[in-house]
Amino acid sequence: MGAHMSEKKYTKDHEWVSIENEIATIGISNHAQESLGDIVFIELPSVGNLVKAKDEICVVESVKAASDIYAPIDGEIIEVNNTLENDATIINQDAENEGWIFKMKISDSNQYSELMSEDEYKQFLEQ
Amino acid sequence: MPFAGFNMPINYKTGIINEHKNVRNHSGIFDVSHMGQILIENKESYLDKLEKYIPLKLKKLIKNRSHYSFLLNKDGGVIDDLIVSNIDIKNKSYLYIVYNASRKKEDEKIFISCAPNAEKIYNINCLFAIQGPDSINVLKNIIDIPNNMNFFDILISKYNNNEIIVSRSGYTGEDGFELSIPNKSAENLITDLLKNKNTMLCGLGSRDSLRLEAGLSLYGHELNENITPIEAGLSWALDKERLEDKNLNGNKILSNQLKNKLSNKKIGLISTNKSMLRDGMKLFDNNNNEIGKITSGCFSPNLNKSIAIGYIISEFNTDNTIFCEIRKKLELVKINNLPFIKKNYKKNGSTYE
Numbered sequence: 320m321g322a323h324m325s326e327k328k329y330t331k332d333h334e335w336v337s338i339e340n341e342i343a344t345i346g347i348s349n350h351a352q353e354s355l356g357d358i359v360f361i362e363l364p365s366v367g368n369l370v371k372a373k374d375e376i377c378v379v380e381s382v383k384a385a386s387d388i389y390a391p392i393d394g395e396i397i398e399v400n401n402t403l404e405n406d407a408t409i410i411n412q413d414a415e416n417e418g419w420i421f422k423m424k425i426s427d428s429n430q431y432s433e434l435m436s437e438d439e440y441k442q443f444l445e446q
Numbered sequence: 447m448p449f450a451g452f453n454m455p456i457n458y459k460t461g462i463i464n465e466h467k468n469v470r471n472h473s474g475i476f477d478v479s480h481m482g483q484i485l486i487e488n489k490e491s492y493l494d495k496l497e498k499y500i501p502l503k504l505k506k507l508i509k510n511r512s513h514y515s516f517l518l519n520k521d522g523g524v525i526d527d528l529i530v531s532n533i534d535i536k537n538k539s540y541l542y543i544v545y546n547a548s549r550k551k552e553d554e555k556i557f558i559s560c561a562p563n564a565e566k567i568y569n570i571n572c573l574f575a576i577q578g579p580d581s582i583n584v585l586k587n588i589i590d591i592p593n594n595m596n597f598f599d600i601l602i603s604k605y606n607n608n609e610i611i612v613s614r615s616g617y618t619g620e621d622g623f624e625l626s627i628p629n630k631s632a633e634n635l636i637t638d639l640l641k642n643k644n645t646m647l648c649g650l651g652s653r654d655s656l657r658l659e660a661g662l663s664l665y666g667h668e669l670n671e672n673i674t675p676i677e678a679g680l681s682w683a684l685d686k687e688r689l690e691d692k693n694l695n696g697n698k699i700l701s702n703q704l705k706n707k708l709s710n711k712k713i714g715l716i717s718t719n720k721s722m723l724r725d726g727m728k729l730f731d732n733n734n735n736e737i738g739k740i741t742s743g744c745f746s747p748n749l750n751k752s753i754a755i756g757y758i759i760s761e762f763n764t765d766n767t768i769f770c771e772i773r774k775k776l777e778l779v780k781i782n783n784l785p786f787i788k789k790n791y792k793k794n795g796s797t798y799e
Contacts, residue, residue, distance in 0.1 A: 356456070356651070357463045359745045359752075360720035362773075378773065380722040382462045382651060382745045385773075407720075 327415070328431060329440035330391045335415055338431060343423045345391060347379065350444055352414035355381035358407045363399040364421055370396065372430055377420065379410070392430040394423035447650070450547035452480040455649040462651035466747045469618055469656055470787075473578030474648035475639055480547040481573055483626055484557055485565045488532065488539035495560035496541075498693055500530065501675070501684045501700075504541065507532040512598045512613050514683050516675055517545075517556055522696025522703075523671040524678070526553050527663065531600045531613060542600070542611060544573070544624070546665045571611075572632040576639060577622035577648075577656070579790060584642045585623055588635070597621065597791035606631045617653070619660025619789045621797075655744045658753060661714060661785030667725060667742040668712065668755055676703040677757075679712040679784075708760055714784040715740065715754040721772045723754035723779065730769045730776055737762050740770065746786060753786050754779075 325338040333351035336343050352358070360380040370376060370390040379386045399421045403409055410418035425431065435443060447456055457465060468474050486492055493504040499517045507513065509532050517525040526549040531542045545553045557564045576585060585591055589603050589612065600613035608628050616622035627635055639645060654664070663669050668678055674696065675684055681704060688694050689701040717723055723743035731737050738758030746753040758768070769776040790797055 357461045357745070360722060362721075380720075380745075382655065383456060385722060385724070 325431075327437060328391075328434035329437065329443075330389070330434055331443065332389050332391075334388060334391050336391045336431060336434060338425070338428075341425060341428075342397070343392065343394065343425050343431070344419050345388075345421055345423065346419040347388065347410065347414055348440070349414045351386075352411055352418070355379065355383060355386055357382045358410045361403050361407045361410070361420065363401070363404060364396050366396055366399060368396045370394065370423075379407070388420065390423070391434060392423070392425050393427050394425040396421055397424050398422040449650060450480055450550075452547065454480065456651040457649040458647045460646065462649070462655060463745070463747045465646065465648040465652035466655050468644075468646055469578040469620060469648060469652065470748060471578070472644040473576055473580040473584050473622070473642075474646055474652065475636065476575040476577065476648050476653055477572070477636075478575050478624070478653075479568065479572040479632075481568065482543075482545040482547060482550045482553060483566070483568045483571060483573060484543050484545070484554070485535070485567055486541040486543065486557060486561045487563065488541060489561070492561035493541075494693075496557075497688070497691070498695055499525070499556055499560075501688045501694055502530060503685055503688060504530070507541070509534065509539075510599055510601050512600050512615055516680075516683070517553060518675075518695040518700075519671055520695050522674040522676075522699040524665070524669045524673060524675060525549065525556070525671060527665055527669055527680075528553070529613075529615065533600055533602065533611065535602060535609070535611075542626075548666060567626070570629060571626045572629055573624060573626050574632070574635070575616050575618075575622060575624045576645070577616045577618040578620050578645075580642075580644055581620075581622045582792075584639055584645050587642075588638045589625075591623075594794070596793045605635055614792065617660075617662055618656035619662070619785060619787055620656070621790050621792045654742075655746065658742055658744050658755065659746050659748055659786045660789060661755065663755075664742060668757075674700060674703060676700060677708055677710060677712075710738070710757045711760050712755065712757055712784070713738075713764065714782040714786060715743075715756060715768070715770070715779045716746075716749065716782045716786075717752035717754075717770075718778045718780055720751075721770075721777055722752045723770060723772075727754075728771045729756060729758055729779075730771065731762060732767050732769070734776075737768070748787055753782070755784065 743754035
């Protein structure tokens with residue numbers, strides 16, 4: 320509490336990222352959740368993995384399709400949202416809060432600033 | 447999404463799972479107007495020609511009954527699967543055939559070659575399916591349905607002074623009806639049906655998960671030109687006497703298959719964890735030998751697990767463990783008899799499977 324919570328940013332692959340004390344929290348956007356439809360399963364990443372931006376991190380399975388989730392920035396996976404393992408529909412209910420998927424310790428904050436703002440993401444969706 | 451040249455909804459507002467459950471528990475309405483519908487005059491010369499492709503005794507079809515059947519190529523492979531019905535329209539006897547949208551070109555070439563004046567009616571008639579245990583109650587308020595109408599019975603009824611074709615059928619494993627209705631009355635009919643608060647519009651997604659739970663084959667997945675109905679586990683739909691008829695395409699191959707062991711068999715599969723089984727995934731035995739492939743997979747809302755249909759080599763003993771390759775990992779899956787759910791068809795007022 321009282322820490323610096325950054326503005327939420329978005330990737331072209333429909334992940335959202337917010338940063339607090341150099342820890343990034345990542346999930347999929349509400350738009351992504353809507354287009355995937357009912358989510359039935361998520362394969363969570365392993366804590367401790369070092370990943371690079373654009374790496375495939377984990378997979379969300381909906382009734383329609385399997386969808387890869389990519390690392391938005393370089394860093395180390397330090398926590399995953401284990402409650403999703405039992406109930407992946409939390410992502411459908413609240414994709415951008417309770418439905419967060421993993422947390423990363425990030426190594427390059429410039430990568431974060433290059434991501435889209437909420438307004439830019441909205442424009443991106445309209446294209 | 448684009449589907450056989452049509453823009454079709456995968457689901458409506460409430461999502462695939464909700465639509466699926468509504469059909470199993472109440473009822474749901476599918477717009478299947480993309481499917482082919484054709485009327486072929488019930489003339490002996492036409493039927494003779496059609497019998498080369500369709501493994502039924504077309505001249506002996508009972509009036510007001512429907513039959514699940516196929517168009518067969520010269521090797522007995524399935525050009526398409528379809529429903530053939532014998533009905534009178536305006537005092538004239540017809541075969542009314544409903545076939546897959548993705549196979550219109552291939553099917554119609556055959557229909558027209560056999561019966562040059564065959565009448566495609568899908569441009570003037572919409573086709574709707576209302577499926578689920580409440581379908582009869584939803585429909586009875588709007589259209590006259592005789593109490594003794596059984597599953598696969600078909601008749602002409604009236605709606606808004608239009609003649610409509612009503613069959614008690616569908617592809618979900620539930621009781622239900624299909625309605626072929628002139629375009630101009632279609633919207634009114636849907637509005638009337640939706641006045642019942644327990645019904646809802648359903649899209650392609652739940653249509654697929656419902657038919658998969660019911661173990662029903664889908665063209666392009668379980669069926670194609672290189673698979674015979676026997677290989678697809680559908681020999682029950684063949685008229686066995688027709689297999690002795692040289693006039694029937696692939697008759698020798700089919701009667702041999704019926705007597706001998708097949709190289710592949712169709713199976714049902716259930717995921718043992720939360721992974722989703724999907725079309726095209728490979729199946730392995732516990733010595734890492736590839737033994738088959740999944741042809742359809744989905745999430746089953748009734749079982750709360752992923753289910754699939756596939757083909758494996760016949761020699762594989764289904765008591766042994768079987769693995770599915772999911773994202774480069776082999777995961778244990780369980781063989782399950784088809785269908786995955788009990789069917790709920792109606793005969794003489796009672797339910798049968």
